[in-house]
Amino acid sequence: MTLRFYITSLLSLLLLSVAVPARTAEYELLYRATISPDSEVARVEIRLNGNKLPRRLVLHLNPERHLKVRSDAGLTVEDDRATWKPKGPQASLHYDFVISEQKASGSYDSLLTADWAILRSDKLIPPITVSVAKGLTARAQLQFELPSDWSSAAPYASTSDSKHHYEIVDPGRLLPRPKGWLILGNITSRQDVIAGVDVRVAAPAGQGRRLQDTLAFLAWTLPDVKAVFPGFPDRLLVVTAGKPMWRGGLSGTRSLFMHGDRPLISGNRTSSMIHELVHVATGINGGKDADWIVEGLAEYYAANILWRSGALSDLRYQQTLDWKEEWAGEADTLFVKRSSGPVTARAAVFMHRLHLALQEATDDAAGLDDVARELARDRGRVSLSQLQEIVHALAGNKVDVDALIAGLE
Template sequence: MVTLHKKLFTTLFSLLLLSSAAKAADYEILYRAKVHPDSDVARVEIRLRGEQLPNQLTLSLDPERHRSVTAEHGLRLDDNSAVWKPREPEDSLHYEFVIDEQKASGSYDSLLTEHWAILRSDKLVPPIAARVPKGLEGQAELQFLLPEGWSVAAPYPTREEDSARYLLSDPGRIFPRPKGWLILGDITSRQDIIAGTDVRVAAPAGQGDRLQDTLAFIGWNLPAVKAVLPGFPDQLLIVTAGKPMWRGGLSGTRSLFMHADRPMISGNRTSSLIHELIHVGTGISGGKRADWIVEGLAEYYASAILFRTGGMSDWRYEQVLEWKTDWAREADTLFARRSSGPVTARAAIFMHRLDQALAKATDGAAGIDDVARALAQDRGRVSLAQLKEIVAELAGDAVDVDALIAGLENAG
């Protein structure tokens, strides 16, 4: 009887999967990008195929980077947008994307060289607002057309029959599009499964001296990150390169970029790499005057995770907190438009004090990890009001967020 029930369950589950797959394939979306070092642009095609297609797509363009937008019909161009009404059963839109993006310092966020390219797929394909008939779902893939000898590292699984085509997922979006860092060209990489996440560290060929070190560092610390954030993606790409790329770290969907010269643990015993891992794991952004919440959590864990995994002693961790407290005094307030430097240090100290206050109020039953998990639940924009609501759910009136903030302001 048990065997019969098991077979019945297996059959029903298989039918459910087939039904879901059929539903997901109402129409197909193919993003195709042709990249060649002889050109300064990627030539991009968005091709739709199906008996029924979205009624209208509106692309939010960067006029300096998205240019020469064309379609056979149904296209209207405004200053910063392209409105496209595709026709069944198959239609396509084309444009050029300028890959190089240089900062005022002279370094690059995005760059195409003779041998490789580093860029973000959510810049390659701009934000798209879609009007879609109710219940219609699209299945999206990303394909690259590259010179011979070039390969790709992207934060998505590939099709078994075609390693140059990536299967995209964009939960919560009506019209899925690619997001996250990419590295193309003559590249080198190291890869492993760590705490259930497929981790790949990639760099241009000749710049991969620290790939194994980075993979080992992730193996040491990612389990602790995932203990805080169990919703951490099951795929992670870390792209690294040296000059002339920007000398910093920046997270993306299922991915991050870290300059090759950045230490994994800095002299002040924080880790930029862990900081960015927290951004990847939470997937949150700051609402109005709330960027300090996002950056404060990341900077708090940049040291706390190292402490938890044995990367420093108790007294060394106390030194870190003292250093951040001193630096925080240079900030006038937490509520800056963008959190960086002293503001982020002040926000990290707030998170530390909130952790202590929650532990005291709940006899150790709650702490900052619970706050981080709650904020990351929807992977969206966060606010001070949301933070207060979470704290109230954990500790009632026993922890006063406003008083903690005021304490920091007075200490400054």
């Protein structure tokens, strides 16, 4: 046999090995929660089904809310950690979850009443780390067992299998987990598709007088939010309710909560609704002393989106910027653990100045939208150094982030 024959054979084997795809396996993962107004807790089951199952799951519990964790085998519970080594092809873990959570102010950010429940699924199902064989993936679903006259709304698509049954989407995660706001019970809602986003606005029955107003406001402003953030989720659930729920707004995955008494546009011409929409759009969180970046972006766009959509005139928008400049003077620094009030106003002023500096340096070729999109690209933790790198890539040495920060003092 010739040398050419051996080389040809070797190349064929190499090509064959490259062409064969890696084997993958799938198991079914079901999160089931039974909720009744007769009980203060949700009865939660995590069920696994498949020829191959994860080697180990570690649940990071809130000991005050995740109670009575139990399984037939392979479970160890220590303080705020439950380590579960499931034995298959079928395995289940159970626990009780305390639904209602009261803040120091006396209001609630999670509540179960005789007629409805509002809570977050990422509190119901705690963070879970998992150890799995390479190529093993999960098909995850969330299901509720509720009183027969109750409805449900979640930021996921319903399955065709049964009532209150949802497909879980959690890209990039070895173990898909439900996240975002939920409303269950005797509820009312309005729904539409806005800029390609399936939007649902829901409230307890009798508290839905502003649902259509909210949907119309989103129809006016969400297209401009999505123009800045093309990666905006394809589904959005807005949950709203009055007393005794917390009188504020809070974003979640593909969802947000907004108290029913909060105005869509406040007297200072900003919008808490848009502020939370930006959080939904970016999915980012602040690293060490970087929460101001996250909150500053949201607060900047809370007025800017109103202006670019035509809801604010140039004069009114400038008045809003001037008001933020004045309020920002009450903050000594941006670098605090949690940004709020004057610190957030100071951060919004920085974002506006950064936008103007980028426009000037690039002859209007770049602005804050470009920075915001880059920060939101990976939907993860952001930092000042990352912000500096993005600005340098857009404008080189023509824009000095540190100098802009120092100029706020």
